[in-house]
Amino acid sequence: MANLQDYIDQHISVITNDGRVIIGVLKGYDQATNIILEHSVERIFRPTEGVESSELGLHIIRGDNIAVVGQIDVEEDENIDWSLVQANPILPVNYNIK
Amino acid sequence: MLFYSFFNTLIGHSVTVELKNDLTISGKLVSVDQFLNIKLNDIKVLDQQKYPHMDSVKSCFIRGSVVRYVSLSKDLVDTALLQDATRREAQQPK
Numbered sequence: 305m306a307n308l309q310d311y312i313d314q315h316i317s318v319i320t321n322d323g324r325v326i327i328g329v330l331k332g333y334d335q336a337t338n339i340i341l342e343h344s345v346e347r348i349f350r351p352t353e354g355v356e357s358s359e360l361g362l363h364i365i366r367g368d369n370i371a372v373v374g375q376i377d378v379e380e381d382e383n384i385d386w387s388l389v390q391a392n393p394i395l396p397v398n399y400n401i402k
Numbered sequence: 403m404l405f406y407s408f409f410n411t412l413i414g415h416s417v418t419v420e421l422k423n424d425l426t427i428s429g430k431l432v433s434v435d436q437f438l439n440i441k442l443n444d445i446k447v448l449d450q451q452k453y454p455h456m457d458s459v460k461s462c463f464i465r466g467s468v469v470r471y472v473s474l475s476k477d478l479v480d481t482a483l484l485q486d487a488t489r490r491e492a493q494q495p496k
Contacts, residue, residue: 306432319455319456377460397422397468
């Protein structure tokens with residue numbers, strides 16, 4: 305089964321359907337991929353500035369709105385100076401393909 | 403359930419998944435479920451320069467609903483067999 309059990313209490317990075325990136329600790333999930341994120345922070349990517357972090361706290365994200373849940377390698381994450389990373393935001397998921 | 407079973411036979415092999423947000427992730431297939439949610443290990447994002455967002459992510463869970471394509475090596479799939487199986491499933495009375 306492809307469930308999120310091994311990511312519980314781990315740092316994860318969620319990419320939502322509208323292209324946001326939210327980092328946090330996974331506290332819970334269900335079959336619909338609804339998830340509970342503790343200590344969550346949004347990483348806002350911009351093409352001309354470094355990444356801005358916005359504290360969100362505890363969040364429940366509805367499964368409908370989730371594209372990818374990634375397990376973060378905390379050590380590697382700390383080695384990246386996100387304030388220097390510049391990139392366009394991830395595109396939103398587009399269900400109305402021509 | 404046919405494609406679920408089919409994806410189960412691909413576990414352990416490398417696949418490339420293109421998402422509906424144009425992100426393309428390749429990695430080793432770890433598991434699949436009935437929604438065709440996919441788990442990958444040792445992931446690489448295509449065009450890393452453009453997408454540094456997942457630089458510290460080694461394994462991920464992809465929601466089935468956002469998958470556009472799954473590309474796989476030609477020798478991992480017996481198309482004739484799959485074609486037969488899909489036809490048989492379609493013929494089964496409900």
